[in-house]
Amino acid sequence: MSTMSASAVEEAKRAAAKVAVENHYPKNAQWVGIGSGTTIVYVVEAIKALGVDISATKFIPTGYQSKQVIINAGFTAVEFDAIPPGTVLDVAFDGADEVDEDLNCIKGGGACLFQEKIVATQAKEFICVADHRKLQPRLLTNWKAIPVEVAPIAAHRVITKLKELGSVNPVIRPSASVKEGPLKTDQDFFIIDAPFKPLLIKADLEAGHDGNGKDGVWAVETLASKIKAISGVLDVGIFRGLTGPQATAAGGVGGERPV
Numbered sequence: 548m549s550t551m552s553a554s555a556v557e558e559a560k561r562a563a564a565k566v567a568v569e570n571h572y573p574k575n576a577q578w579v580g581i582g583s584g585t586t587i588v589y590v591v592e593a594i595k596a597l598g599v600d601i602s603a604t605k606f607i608p609t610g611y612q613s614k615q616v617i618i619n620a621g622f623t624a625v626e627f628d629a630i631p632p633g634t635v636l637d638v639a640f641d642g643a644d645e646v647d648e649d650l651n652c653i654k655g656g657g658a659c660l661f662q663e664k665i666v667a668t669q670a671k672e673f674i675c676v677a678d679h680r681k682l683q684p685r686l687l688t689n690w691k692a693i694p695v696e697v698a699p700i701a702a703h704r705v706i707t708k709l710k711e712l713g714s715v716n717p718v719i720r721p722s723a724s725v726k727e728g729p730l731k732t733d734q735d736f737f738i739i740d741a742p743f744k745p746l747l748i749k750a751d752l753e754a755g756h757d758g759n760g761k762d763g764v765w766a767v768e769t770l771a772s773k774i775k776a777i778s779g780v781l782d783v784g785i786f787r788g789l790t791g792p793q794a795t796a797a798g799g800v801g802g803e804r805p806v
């Protein structure tokens with residue numbers, strides 16, 4: 548558990564965003580994905596601070612909050628479904644809730660995971676901006692549950708299936724106001740937060756663990772695929788397939804596209 552003051556936390560996010568943008572914002576970028584959450588505000592701040600010409604640059608949001616951040620910065624927002632077919636984004640920046648040693652991420656703390664994933668997978672390079680608090684040996688060390696975006700009509704069935712995979716007490720995320728019932732995503736879907744034991748990384752598998760869910764212990768990739776395969780699941784908040792030597796202690800964690 549972090550004992551940092553609130554202002555130190557904000558400074559850590561700002562520092563991670565600065566490192567990530569200064570190292571990974573492409574020269575003459577035309578299409579830039581902008582993720583969701585609080586760190587992304589500092590990413591946009593850092594892009595402004597670069598002082599580059601963005602008059603022809605289109606910024607692709609990953610949801611309502613993200614779009615407001617883009618517009619408030621004076622940047623041009625273009626919705627994902629308005630980009631011309633075949634367009635590949637030059638880069639996509641986003642935050643994360645937790646990042647493991649293999650640079651897999653948990654995302655969806657802000658309930659935007661589906662749009663975040665389609666924007667990230669449409670980009671040449673996905674830069675996950677995570678300050679040092681988020682880096683852990685394994686996913687589900689500090690962050691306790693995997694966010695799963697589901698069709699409301701299927702939510703209870705998905706909960707049953709998640710329990711069969713070993714999740715103890717998966718819950719539909721409530722909205723801020725109890726009276727309003729479950730939180731709704733930008734797709735009008737629900738989020739189920741599914742707790743699991745910490746997820747095995749490559750080193751664990753190389754050491755002989757199978758990660759096939761015995762005793763509820765899963766490898767990242769295996770569990771992500773099993774959850775994605777449940778009918779009613781739109782997407783799962785595990786972003787895997789991130790690699791790259793760009794990871795820095797300050798937090799600019801970059802790599803290839805997530806799958």
Ligand code: 5RP
Pocket residue numbers: 582583584585586587641642643644653654655656657658659660663
């Ligand atoms: C939203 C996300 C965010 O990127 C994640 O929750 C990190 O947020 P923050 O930068 O506020 O810590 O996945 O769905």
